[in-house]
Amino acid sequence: MRQGIIIFADTPAPGSPAEQALKSAVEAGLATQGVTTFLAYADANASQSLRKVVGGPPPRFFPQATRNTRGERMAQAFAFLFVQDFERVVLVIPNAVAPPSEHLAATLGQLDDAPVVIESGASHTLVALRRADFPQVAAIFEDVAWEKPDAKENAERVLAEATSKS
Numbered sequence: 001m002r003q004g005i006i007i008f009a010d011t012p013a014p015g016s017p018a019e020q021a022l023k024s025a026v027e028a029g030l031a032t033q034g035v036t037t038f039l040a041y042a043d044a045n046a047s048q049s050l051r052k053v054v055g056g057p058p059p060r061f062f063p064q065a066t067r068n069t070r071g072e073r074m075a076q077a078f079a080f081l082f083v084q085d086f087e088r089v090v091l092v093i094p095n096a097v098a099p100p101s102e103h104l105a106a107t108l109g110q111l112d113d114a115p116v117v118i119e120s121g122a123s124h125t126l127v128a129l130r131r132a133d134f135p136q137v138a139a140i141f142e143d144v145a146w147e148k149p150d151a152k153e154n155a156e157r158v159l160a161e162a163t164s165k166s
Contacts, residue, residue: 004081005029005037006091011046025098026054032101040064040077075141082131090128097123120152
């Protein structure tokens with residue numbers, strides 16, 4: 001079973017907490033056994049500067065889709081891996097602190113019992129999905145403002161509403 005980790009990245013200021021969080025997220029992704037790590041960058045011109053920040057061995061890089069909202073970019077990133085036959089994917093947005101590799105591996109394991117795992121807070125945002133469940137949970141990317149602090153609660157509400165309709 002193919003599993004992936006996507007790290008969403010903007011180019012952080014040198015020496016900033018955001019730079020350290022990004023480096024930690026990449027290290028954690030690369031240290032997680034049985035996964036392929038990707039770095040999805042928002043600025044089309046950021047590839048080279050991000051490669052310098054994260055060093056090596058590098059994750060695989062791809063540009064985030066040009067979309068209006070973070071949720072739309074998240075959905076596109078998941079779709080990008082799912083069409084490549086990845087079965088389980090964790091997307092991480094490191095705000096201040098990245099989750100360690102053990103946490104990423106445990107999150108993938110939680111997908112045995114749940115179609116989606118969501119964490120959203122000041123330190124990071126994390127969303128994990130199974131490919132088979134993507135069509136049923138896709139509304140969380142359309143109907144939730146992932147830039148806001150209440151994203152997790154809103155995503156859980158949207159999921160509950162979708163489940164009650166089916």
